[in-house]
Amino acid sequence: MKITAVEAIPYAIDYRKPLKFASGEVRTAEHVLVRVHTDDGVVGTADAPPRPFTYGETQASVIAAVTGIFAPSITGLSVLERETVRSRLHRTVGNPVAKSAVDMALWDALGRTLGVSVSELLGGFTDRLRVSHMVGFAPAEQMVAAAEQMRDEHGVTAFKVKVGRRPWKQDTDAVRALRTALGDDVELYVDGNRGWTPSEAAQALRAMDDLDLSMAEELCPADDVLGRRWLTAQASIPQFADESATTPAEVARELLDGAATGISIKTARTGFTVSQRVLGLCEGLGVEVVMGNQIDTQVGTVATAAFGAAHELTSRRPAELSNYLDMSDDLLAEPLVIADGHLKVRQGPGLGTDVDEQKLSHYRQDH
Incomplete structure (x- = not known):
């Protein structure tokens, strides 16, 4: 149940039409798929949607925070040590979307390990x-x-x-x-x-x-x-x-x-x-x-x-x-x-976020 790795995979999918509101508009979902791996082969998954016009985060900054700061600080911890993970994530100021994706991927991994839904x-x-x-x-x-x-x-x-x-x-x-x-x-x-x-x-x-x-x-x-x-x-x-x-x-x-x-x-x-x-x-x-x-x-x-x-x-x-x-x-x-x-709500272990790997391969931007 110990965390062995944390991935941050950038991908981009267009919206059917621009979504417009007072703080800006979005034409493409330039997100980051975050995955937490454990030593028993479980993988927890969550999505990080950067919103630079709201929180100041970008796809690049999410990847940097997850891989450069958060992954080294939580690798080796158990998925049960959620409070320790939270404490270490919050040593870093800001980066709410990056922190949240790591947290939710951890919960997904825990649910999959225990065989129950996160909900x-x-x-x-x-x-x-x-x-x-x-x-x-x-x-x-x-x-x-x-x-x-x-x-x-x-x-x-x-x-x-x-x-x-x-x-x-x-x-x-x-x-x-x-x-x-x-x-x-x-x-x-x-x-x-x-x-x-x-x-x-x-x-x-x-x-x-x-x-x-x-x-x-x-x-x-x-x-x-x-x-x-x-x-x-x-x-x-x-x-x-x-x-x-x-x-x-x-x-x-x-x-x-x-x-x-x-x-x-x-x-x-x-x-x-x-x-x-x-x-x-x-x-x-x-x-x-x-x-x-x-x-x-x-x-x-x-x-x-x-x-x-x-x-x-x-x-x-x-x-x-x-x-x-x-x-x-x-x-x-x-x-x-x-x-x-x-x-x-999705039933089954974890969040039920089974990703289509072919689609991820098609849309990911780190090839």
């Missing part, structure tokens, strides 16, 4: 999650068409709408068009990716006050300290922190400062070990959470679903699990299926 190891609360789909920037009629397609083909009835453009009216008009087209039975919420000032966000929320939004996420930057408090204090819907709350300490700061009333948990940036700490903090403070998406592949989506389904609090809200549908291809040997608006 069961984490808590095993349910076997499926309701799905929310992200609708990115586009003309309003295209955003409506994308949402209608997800509803009709996959039964999805919850949508995160990307906002944060200037002028803000184009976003509020798009959200209104979605509400009109989809009706009152569909859940809508907005995500600004730090694109607005607090005053712009307040104006936009007032303009959408009659649209029955369930929440708003990261409408303005974390650095707008007083502005975020002011906005949250007057807002009529919950304000969720995402990019501003990437560690338990940041979560505590945002909540106790009054800058947010809910938290987005993303396993891609906090893995399973730190995500449990974030979840426990939110439970203790009576704060709602949502399982977020880092434009994940199917491999990454499996991890999000495993954590979200493992706990009661994370299973209450629709989880953002469908962005892999925007990719032109994927590495997972057996594709995920969203049906009746839900995604089932």
Whole structure:
């Protein structure tokens, strides 16, 4: 059960179309597949999706951190020594995606070694999650068409709408068009990716006050300290922190400062070990959470679903699990299926992330 090697394999897969939002856009998933090998022949796998415009990590930096810093520090440890691994990973500042992939690959290896699913190891609360789909920037009629397609083909009835453009009216008009087209039975919420000032966000929320939004996420930057408090204090819907709350300490700061009333948990940036700490903090403070998406592949989506389904609090809200549908291809040997608006958690040992080795060979970039 001892770790013998840690791999970092760069690969790239194009999206079907550019995904656009306030903090940037992505055309290609330039990710890193992380594998933890053990002395009994078990291999744990996880995906690292670098987001340079959010966390400052790149494909190259993830590889450097994993192979140059993390692998030497944890090789020789048992897969049961998760706290020791966490301590050694967190000696290094930043690099959340690189750390998280190593952590999740370790959990996958542990589950495979014990012959149980990671979701069961984490808590095993349910076997499926309701799905929310992200609708990115586009003309309003295209955003409506994308949402209608997800509803009709996959039964999805919850949508995160990307906002944060200037002028803000184009976003509020798009959200209104979605509400009109989809009706009152569909859940809508907005995500600004730090694109607005607090005053712009307040104006936009007032303009959408009659649209029955369930929440708003990261409408303005974390650095707008007083502005975020002011906005949250007057807002009529919950304000969720995402990019501003990437560690338990940041979560505590945002909540106790009054800058947010809910938290987005993303396993891609906090893995399973730190995500449990974030979840426990939110439970203790009576704060709602949502399982977020880092434009994940199917491999990454499996991890999000495993954590979200493992706990009661994370299973209450629709989880953002469908962005892999925007990719032109994927590495997972057996594709995920969203049906009746839900995604089932993979059963079997570990995370169930069986990679198609031929596809990995085709898309990897380190030949």
